[in-house]
Amino acid sequence: MKPPEFDYVAPNSVDDAIKALGSDLEAKVLAGGQSLIPLLAFRLAGPSLLVDLARVDGLDHITDEGDRLVIGAMTRQRRVERDPLVADRCPLLAESLRHVGHPQIRSRGTIGGSVAHADPAAELPGVVLALGGRVHVTGPAGNRTIEAEELFQGFLSTSIADGEILTAVEVPASGPRTGWSVVEVARRPGDYALCGALCQLQLDDSGTVVDAHLGLIGVGDRPMRAHAVEAAVLGGASPSEAAELAPDGLRPGSDVHASSDYRLHLATVTSRRALTQALERAA
Amino acid sequence: MATHLIKVEVNGEAYERTVPPRLLLSDFLRHELHLTGTHVGCEHGVCGACTVQLDGQGVRSCLLFAVQADGSAIKTVEGLAAGDDLHPLQAAFSAAHALQCGFCTPGFLMTIDSMLDEFATMTEPEIREALSGNICRCTGYQGIVEAVKATVASHSQEGR
Numbered sequence: 331m332k333p334p335e336f337d338y339v340a341p342n343s344v345d346d347a348i349k350a351l352g353s354d355l356e357a358k359v360l361a362g363g364q365s366l367i368p369l370l371a372f373r374l375a376g377p378s379l380l381v382d383l384a385r386v387d388g389l390d391h392i393t394d395e396g397d398r399l400v401i402g403a404m405t406r407q408r409r410v411e412r413d414p415l416v417a418d419r420c421p422l423l424a425e426s427l428r429h430v431g432h433p434q435i436r437s438r439g440t441i442g443g444s445v446a447h448a449d450p451a452a453e454l455p456g457v458v459l460a461l462g463g464r465v466h467v468t469g470p471a472g473n474r475t476i477e478a479e480e481l482f483q484g485f486l487s488t489s490i491a492d493g494e495i496l497t498a499v500e501v502p503a504s505g506p507r508t509g510w511s512v513v514e515v516a517r518r519p520g521d522y523a524l525c526g527a528l529c530q531l532q533l534d535d536s537g538t539v540v541d542a543h544l545g546l547i548g549v550g551d552r553p554m555r556a557h558a559v560e561a562a563v564l565g566g567a568s569p570s571e572a573a574e575l576a577p578d579g580l581r582p583g584s585d586v587h588a589s590s591d592y593r594l595h596l597a598t599v600t601s602r603r604a605l606t607q608a609l610e611r612a613a
Numbered sequence: 614m615a616t617h618l619i620k621v622e623v624n625g626e627a628y629e630r631t632v633p634p635r636l637l638l639s640d641f642l643r644h645e646l647h648l649t650g651t652h653v654g655c656e657h658g659v660c661g662a663c664t665v666q667l668d669g670q671g672v673r674s675c676l677l678f679a680v681q682a683d684g685s686a687i688k689t690v691e692g693l694a695a696g697d698d699l700h701p702l703q704a705a706f707s708a709a710h711a712l713q714c715g716f717c718t719p720g721f722l723m724t725i726d727s728m729l730d731e732f733a734t735m736t737e738p739e740i741r742e743a744l745s746g747n748i749c750r751c752t753g754y755q756g757i758v759e760a761v762k763a764t765v766a767s768h769s770q771e772g773r
Contacts, residue, residue: 331656335614338634338680360681367676368657370635380634382681408670432746434661434724437670438677519745 333370340382344389344468344497347381352470352493354379359495361404361443364435389442389497392416399423400466400500403442407454408433410441419503422461422510422530422543426453429512432520446496448481448488451522451548453512454499455482459553460528460545463501469494482552505541507533509612511604515596517587523548524588525596527556527576529604531563533612539563544601549582549593559601569609573602619683623648624692632679639663641679642689650690650719654748661747664720665689671727690719693726701767702726705760713751721747725761733765 337354341347351357358377360366361384369375383389389404392413399420401410410416411427430436430444430453444454445465458465459478466475467490481488490496504510514526525548532541542560547553558579562572582593616631623646630645639656642648642665654662656675663674666688693700699707702722712718724747725732732740740761741754749757 332640333635333637333678335633335635337614338617338678340680340683363678363681364658364673364676367678371657371675384681432661433728433743434664434671434673434746435658435676437667437672519742 331371333367334373334376336370336377337379338382339379340385342385342387344386344495347383347386347495348468348470348493350379350381351495357381359383359446361446362406362438362440363443364431364439365443365447365449383442383495394419394503395500396503398463398500398502400498401441402498403446403496404440405442407431407436407439407441407444411436420461420501421504421508422512422528423454423457423501425510425512426457426528429453429514429520429523429526435520441499442496445481445499446488446490448483448486448552449522450485450550450552451526452553453523453526453528453547456526456528456545456547456553458499458501459555460543461501461530462543463499465490465496466498466500467491467494468497473497475500479555485551487552504530505532507535507612508541509533509608509610511607511611513600513604513607515600525549525582525593525600527597527600527604529601529608531605531608531612537613538566539609544576544604546576546580546597546601549580549597554580556597556601559605563605569602569605572605573598576601617680617683619680621679621682621684622686624688630679634678634680636679637675638665638677638679638682638687639674641682642674642687645679648689648691652716652719654716654720659748660717660720661724662717662720664723664747666723666727669727671724688723690722693722700726702729702760702764705764705767706757709756709760709763711752711756711760717747717749717751721749721757725764729765729768732761733769737762 357379360380360382389402391402514523528545530543544556558575576597577594652662654660658676
């Protein structure tokens with residue numbers, strides 16, 4: 331359970347971090363380390379150099395940009411979870427954080443690290459996908475943004491290129507009459523969910539759903555967005571009717587924790603509960 | 614592999630040591646500083662036995678390299694009691710039989726101590742969920758939850 335040997339640098343700027351990352355083909359970025367260090371302990375990863383972003387200026391912030399929130403990649407999950415601005419402007423993100431690991435994990439874990447790690451059962455990638463967010467990355471060729479729909483490419487795999495660093499996560503701020511819900515089925519609190527539904531709905535003055543977001547985690551090789559369910563809700567379907575469409579297009583694997591069929595069943599159950607709660611909160 | 618000079622404050626005392634990057638904070642505390650109160654259970658972030666406080670926050674010391682803690686203030690279970698006088702939380706653990714073998718206890722104590730203010734407003738299910746990052750295989754948790762409630766109650770009385 332001891333990590334393999336590696337070199338370590340803790341640069342102070344994004345530029346220096348990119349240079350360090352480019353200096354070694356086997357270099358890896360260290361954010362909060364709450365996923366990477368276990369991988370090192372099991373020797374499932376063996377980087378020759380770790381580039382620690384903890385001392386890089388400008389990566390720890392929560393910025394209100396009006397219609398969206400921009401959160402620095404190295405902002406610790408505990409800070410985002412307890413931040414009043416996030417609770418007010420993006421309650422789905424705030425609530426989802428309470429399901430991420432345990433308090434001791436969230437003290438160290440970062441929002442950027444979790445999104446870049448792209449675990450298919452993790453809440454933060456699911457929220458960014460569900461809300462149609464995006465990430466800011468910087469590399470040797472400069473800055474670019476990647477839409478969440480383009481970001482998640484497969485199991486622990488993203489379209490962030492070698493040598494690029496995720497610097498910020500951007501999510502749309504919620505509007506008026508918005509309800510949200512996070513519903514998970516897990517063996518124990520803090521475990522990765524067997525299946526989770528992350529939902530945000532917005533109503534107009536007449537109570538009609540005018541904006542629908544539903545992300546599902548734990549049911550594929552990446553976080554999934556339930557477009558069929560969203561369309562049904564926008565078309566006036568009830569939570570029960572819409573949730574029946576949740577398994578569409580999903581092919582979850584079977585493992586020791588749950589069979590594929592059970593996960594498909596949970597996709598319907600968690601979607602129905604999340605839609606119902608989000609509607610109640612929006613009303 | 615290059616080593617790194619780090620400066621940390623542990624339980625109020627300053628230390629300077631040269632460490633290899635892969636040295637875990639848990640091993641640094643135990644093997645370099647001989648503070649063996651911090652226990653190592655699973656060593657991959659599941660059991661919570663190695664929880665210490667880093668700049669006041671509960672963290673798993675097995676999911677942190679010592680080199681990352683450079684410049685930080687660390688508190689371990691050795692920093693709880695004042696000499697022979699148990700910390701109120703330790704006294705509550707003793708009174709409520711919140712430990713049997715004691716292996717998990719340092720991790721529970723450091724987790725709870727870092728969150729006492731939050732526990733003050735929690736219901737029992739919320740307390741249990743907040744403690745779910747620490748595993749105890751002896752007590753069934755009942756005594757631990759009672760010790761938390763007793764500590765929070767006396768803590769808030771003192772505040773009045």
